[in-house]
Amino acid sequence: MKPQKRETLLSYPVKEHGTFLATRAKGAETRQALEGQLVDAVPIALLIIDFGGVEAMTNSFVDEFLGKFYLLLAAGDIHADGVRLAGLDEETREGVTVCLERRKQIAVDGDTYELLGDAALLTDTYAQARQLGDFRAAQLAEALGISLPNANNRLKKLVEAGALYRERASGPDRGGKEYTYRQPRSGARD
Structure with missing residues (x-):
């Protein structure tokens, strides 16, 4: 569903x-x-x-x-x-x-x-996330040249603050939870 x-x-x-x-x-x-x-x-x-x-x-x-x-x-x-x-x-x-x-x-x-x-550590992360649009943590890690765990930690903080929205990624299940991230949007504003 x-x-x-x-x-x-x-x-x-x-x-x-x-x-x-x-x-x-x-x-x-x-x-x-x-x-x-x-x-x-x-x-x-x-x-x-x-x-x-x-x-x-x-x-x-x-x-x-x-x-x-x-x-x-x-x-x-x-x-x-x-x-x-x-x-x-x-x-x-x-x-x-x-x-x-x-x-x-x-x-x-x-x-x-x-x-x-x-926001000292998150400013570049947020700017890159906005540039990527819809993305997965691995794409952000690659774009920033950081480890995947580091990218996931940064993304968690951005999601908790409502700066980014995440939803479960569709596709083949590779044994773990995978998410896509994007800026929150509303048809009335974005």
Whole structure:
């Protein structure tokens, strides 16, 4: 049976919670509202967390909202095939970057397609993955000149952050699980 294609886009406007966002309590409230939308929605191909119109956020707000959101996403407690951040200005982008670096997490700036956060080793990997389109781990390893286990470790981090989507590869079974990877996409946006 062929997997069902997911073409649903969900945009979450953070501005609905205010233009100046502060406190852990407000961050938790904002994250829980997003979690509620994800639970109630059909399978999501791409989640856009839109910061447009947000003028400032405290580090405690960002950590409680985004830091914990990405923990839940990596653990599989909430699900979206892909996640992109949008509408970040210089100040809000800096707050997000600081939070992600402290937690050793990454996110994709959907406006620039740059990785934010703890992305030192993953920037080239992500750029190569975008260039390859649909690919398997062995193709990425060859393109980067790295080992297959190293490529798989990097891909795991990118998938956990919603930067890449993976699905089980079709074809002859060679005794292990093989996946294809690609950028998350939605018919409404890509």
